[in-house]
Structures are given as structure tokens and as C-alpha cells.
Amino acid sequence: MIFSSINSQENIDSLKVKTNPIIFTDLNVGYANGALKGISGGISLNYQAKDNLFKFRFFRVEDIEKIEFFLIFPINSIYTTLDEYAFLYGKRYIDDGFSYHFSGGISYNKEKYHNNGNVTTKGSFIGFPLEIGVGWFKSKKERFRVFYGLIPVGKPTGFGRSFGIKLYANIAKKSYVGLGLSVGLGWHKKY
16 A cells, blocks of 8 residues: 555656747837838747747838828828748747847848839849847736736636837848837747
8 A cells, every 4th residue: 555655656746747839929010221211010920949949020111202192091102112031040048028039041022113003023032131139028827818908818828918129130132120119929938
């Protein structure tokens, strides 16, 4: 009887605790300057293994040349867009509810010219995207909150929101550098 209780205790102690994967998405809005100047924005999907960060991002820079309005509605516009599809690899370090990262990679870029609804592709090229950022997120498991954090829902979870600042660039035929704000959703660390 004594022997069986000792063995059963060993089995309980050897159980592994499951942790969540570090996977999250970011929405970015900012300003870029370079070959194209103007509002920039994008979305990225991030996965972290140990301190290695793998990121796929879509980014767009819009350089608005002219907009004509009727009352408050734009009726004619001339602008150029630069779309970036990139895969980046880098390092991400976590300290409680704070993280910082840097990454670089390769991108496919497409430039388009929009003139009153007519779209002309000006060209496509390869680039080398870079990104440095800091972010803040919840440091411990809490109940997820909806309506801007007012109403708690469900059991405590590691899933939550984040916000941060990013400096980003793309070294290519049409290079640019930008600064923006990011908001995210996902599991930002192992809880």
C-alpha cells in the first residue's frame, strides 16, 4: 500500500504543464517618407519560437497627389500606392508585459498609379524590409474584456490586446522609412 502511493505521487509530479504558443497579429498605422511620402498601414502575422520571431506582413504606402471634393465626398483622386508582401526573421525579447524586437527579411513590392479610378501598374521589384519595435501587453492571465475593457468575459486567459511603436523601412528600388503605432491581438508571451 505504501509503495503504490509513492509511485502515484511520482506520476503526478512528472506531468508537464501546457503553455500557449506565442502567436499574434498586429495592425499598423503611420507615416512613411522616401520614394513615396504619405500615410502607411498594414497588418502582420507573428510567430515566436524561443527568442526567434517569424513575421509575414502586408504593408501599403499611399502618396496622394490630388483630391477633388464635392461637399465632403472625394470625387476625383490621383495617388500612387506601394504594396509590400514580406517575410521577416528576427529576435524578440520579452520582459513581463513589455517586449522589443528587430527583424529583417525579403519582400515583393508592387507600385500602382491610380488616376480617377484607372489603375496602372508601374512596376514590381524585390526589397529588403527592416523593422524595430516595442510593445506593451498584459503580464499575467486575466479574463478577456470586451467593449474597451469594460466587461470581463470567461475564464482567465493569456489571449489579449497589445499596443506599441514601430520604426520600419524597405530598402529597394523605391525605398522608404516610416514610424507608426501598432495594436495587436493574440498570445504575446508564454503564460
